[in-house]
Amino acid sequence: MTSRAPVSPAEMLARPVTRIRLPGDPGSTLTRSRAPGRIVRILSSVLVAGWFLLPFVPLGLWAFANDWSFPDVLPGEWGFEGAGSAIRQGALPALGNSLGLSLVVAAIATPVGAMAARALTFGSVPWPRAVGLALLAPIALPPFAAVMGLNVILLRAYIPPAAGLVLVLVVMALPYTTSTMRVAYAAHDLRYEEEARTLGASRWNVLWRVHLPLVAPALSRAAFLAFLVGWSDYVVTLIVGGGEIVTLPLVTASMAAGIGNDAAVAALSLSAIVPPLVLLALAGSAWPRRGQTTNPALRSRGEQE
Amino acid sequence: MSASVSLEDVTKSFGSASHGPASHGSASHVPAPAALAGVTLDVAAGSCTAILGPSGSGKSTIIRVIAGLEEVSGGIVRVDGVDVAGIASEQRGIGMVFQRPLLFPHLSVLDNVAFSQRVGGASRADSRRHAQHYLDLVHLGGFGTRSVRELSGGQEQRVAIARALAAAPRVLLLDEPFSALDPALREDMHQLLDDVRAALSPTIILVTHDRDEASAVADRIAVIQNGELLQHDTVDHLYNRPVSTRVSRLMGGLNEIVGRVQGGTHVSPLGHVPVSPGTPDGPGVLVIRHEAIEVSPCTEAEPPTSGVVGHVSRVRRFGPRRMVSVTFGDGVEVQAALPPGDAVQDGGRVALTLPPEAVSVVPR
Numbered sequence: 001m002t003s004r005a006p007v008s009p010a011e012m013l014a015r016p017v018t019r020i021r022l023p024g025d026p027g028s029t030l031t032r033s034r035a036p037g038r039i040v041r042i043l044s045s046v047l048v049a050g051w052f053l054l055p056f057v058p059l060g061l062w063a064f065a066n067d068w069s070f071p072d073v074l075p076g077e078w079g080f081e082g083a084g085s086a087i088r089q090g091a092l093p094a095l096g097n098s099l100g101l102s103l104v105v106a107a108i109a110t111p112v113g114a115m116a117a118r119a120l121t122f123g124s125v126p127w128p129r130a131v132g133l134a135l136l137a138p139i140a141l142p143p144f145a146a147v148m149g150l151n152v153i154l155l156r157a158y159i160p161p162a163a164g165l166v167l168v169l170v171v172m173a174l175p176y177t178t179s180t181m182r183v184a185y186a187a188h189d190l191r192y193e194e195e196a197r198t199l200g201a202s203r204w205n206v207l208w209r210v211h212l213p214l215v216a217p218a219l220s221r222a223a224f225l226a227f228l229v230g231w232s233d234y235v236v237t238l239i240v241g242g243g244e245i246v247t248l249p250l251v252t253a254s255m256a257a258g259i260g261n262d263a264a265v266a267a268l269s270l271s272a273i274v275p276p277l278v279l280l281a282l283a284g285s286a287w288p289r290r291g292q293t294t295n296p297a298l299r300s301r302g303e304q305e
Numbered sequence: 306m307s308a309s310v311s312l313e314d315v316t317k318s319f320g321s322a323s324h325g326p327a328s329h330g331s332a333s334h335v336p337a338p339a340a341l342a343g344v345t346l347d348v349a350a351g352s353c354t355a356i357l358g359p360s361g362s363g364k365s366t367i368i369r370v371i372a373g374l375e376e377v378s379g380g381i382v383r384v385d386g387v388d389v390a391g392i393a394s395e396q397r398g399i400g401m402v403f404q405r406p407l408l409f410p411h412l413s414v415l416d417n418v419a420f421s422q423r424v425g426g427a428s429r430a431d432s433r434r435h436a437q438h439y440l441d442l443v444h445l446g447g448f449g450t451r452s453v454r455e456l457s458g459g460q461e462q463r464v465a466i467a468r469a470l471a472a473a474p475r476v477l478l479l480d481e482p483f484s485a486l487d488p489a490l491r492e493d494m495h496q497l498l499d500d501v502r503a504a505l506s507p508t509i510i511l512v513t514h515d516r517d518e519a520s521a522v523a524d525r526i527a528v529i530q531n532g533e534l535l536q537h538d539t540v541d542h543l544y545n546r547p548v549s550t551r552v553s554r555l556m557g558g559l560n561e562i563v564g565r566v567q568g569g570t571h572v573s574p575l576g577h578v579p580v581s582p583g584t585p586d587g588p589g590v591l592v593i594r595h596e597a598i599e600v601s602p603c604t605e606a607e608p609p610t611s612g613v614v615g616h617v618s619r620v621r622r623f624g625p626r627r628m629v630s631v632t633f634g635d636g637v638e639v640q641a642a643l644p645p646g647d648a649v650q651d652g653g654r655v656a657l658t659l660p661p662e663a664v665s666v667v668p669r
Contacts, residue, residue: 197394198401199421199472213411
């Protein structure tokens with residue numbers, strides 16, 4: 001028979017005690033080094049930024065290079081010959097055409113997209129899923145295929161090229177404006193408008209003083225996307241416009257097809273970047289306090305309904 | 306300034322066509338309201354009526370119909386005796402405050418309150434001066450220049466009330482305006498509502514699912530369930546003279562004793578309970594509030610001079626008080642609230658006194 005030896009108090013105290021681990025102890029998650037994660041995060045940010053910015057480096061160099069022969073790392077002679085050559089090729093009127101066309105497309109596609117989105121979101125459209133998909137379809141369709149067919153119809157219908165061009169570009173911009181506005185309306189609380197009506201606001205006042213201010217940030221995003229559709233289009237302008245409306249991409253492409261125009265093409269490309277950037281900055285500064293809480297409806301989602 | 310409101314046999318049904326595919330998983334959509342089935346309701350000018358009912362009972366639909374935010378399917382809505390059918394919401398002169406404050410985020414606190422004057426054509430300065438008065442009324446006079454994002458939940462709801470009042474509505478509709486607030490804040494808002502009534506005496510119709518809130522702020526309560534108005538009466542009558550077991554239950558009544566009335570007495574396993582004179586003979590359910598029953602301990606040796614005697618089957622906590630379940634004969638149980646003290650214990654015998662003024666007999 002085995003009997004355990006009695007344990008003296010001294011022995012008891014000498015035994016190792018499994019102490020409760022405290023948050024500040026070595027090895028706890030609070031004291032673990034976070035350096036590797038941080039380095040990875042910074043490195044990946046730099047890589048992504050580089051991926052975006054790197055193409056602009058040769059562009060910026062070429063735009064101001066009068067002469068840049070192959071083995072040289074930097075242009076041999078700096079100057080504005082590229083810009084001058086682009087202007088001689090009609091870059092300025094093309095810039096005006098591009099701006100006008102894009103603004104018209106945005107001015108039509110934004111309200112139409114907003115109305116479609118509102119109707120789709122608040123359920124006054126039969127078969128909303130099918131209609132929503134149909135509105136997205138222009139994105140999926142290869143523009144070249146669609147435009148070749150459309151062009152025949154537009155010509156047969158005696159629609160002027162400029163009108164046809166705007167028509168087709170608006171349809172191509174609608175998926176962007178509609179989906180942007182659907183997101184906004186999904187978070188939009190119609191009771192703001194009901195409240196305004198009980199306060200005596202006419203339909204016009206409800207629209208002007210309540211509805212539009214509430215969706216304004218989304219409207220400016222939608223308009224920006226629609227502007228970009230017009231701004232960057234090449235195929236539709238070429239085919240439907242029939243050479244009547246010469247825009248910046250058309251001039252750029254025709255110069256790029258030639259030889260020895262690298263500086264002019266670079267200058268044109270740089271000037272094509274500026275207007276969207278200006279618009280983006282304008283849109284960003286117009287709604288300074290919104291940002292994350294674009295719609296206050298989102299703030300109280302958790303409230304009891 | 307205040308106007309009477311009357312609903313005459315108002316029905317409202319919602320076709321599936323108009324409210325079919327509205328939902329895309331967004332919680333912020335206005336939920337499809339519940340239907341109404343022949344609601345007749347008269348609200349006197351300057352009074353405060355609470356519409357009380359469980360969720361989905363159609364209580365919000367009633368005030369949406371009054372506000373003109375929903376068309377009636379049948380029946381007539383009158384404001385100050387005038388049929389308002391075909392009058393647009395913005396022309397009815399009826400203010401509304403929702404559960405969410407819905408302050409316009411692009412306007413300052415003062416401009417929110419000034420909104421009704423602005424859309425009415427007043428100048429910015431005039432409408433702001435007018436608004437300041439109402440902001441003072443809700444004790445937020447110094448908050449005018451703030452953004453609505455800088456307000457707490459209770460302050461937001463105060464501004465919403467000030468904004469509705471600034472439109473000088475003939476009727477003020479409140480759709481569960483305080484349900485999202487915590488209890489202490491809710492008390493403040495009830496006080497504020499009293500102040501508003503004293504200052505402006507608008508006709509107020511308040512929708513709530515909270516009996517205590519209804520009895521705290523309203524003169525009269527209209528109980529609604531499944532789109533049907535069950536009873537519209539004073540607060541006292543709703544608690545002590547319900548017209549049906551449904552009303553009794555909605556008002557938190559726990560006791561329903563099936564029996565029959567014979568010559569001014571309700572006969573049931575409970576025994577003979579005197580009822581108010583004029584109660585017709587025949588089968589009927591006796592209802593009485595648990596708070597109205599007097600409980601006194603008694604023993605076999607000394608029977609009580611009045612009341613009915615039963616066995617205590619259970620004593621439990623019920624908010625600040627204790628509640629006793631007393632069993633009679635073949636399983637009939639009566640709930641009664643106990644006075645402070647612990648004289649009553651499980652298994653004991655108690656005598657219950659049912660005051661005739663608190664006893665009602667309703668149809669089965």
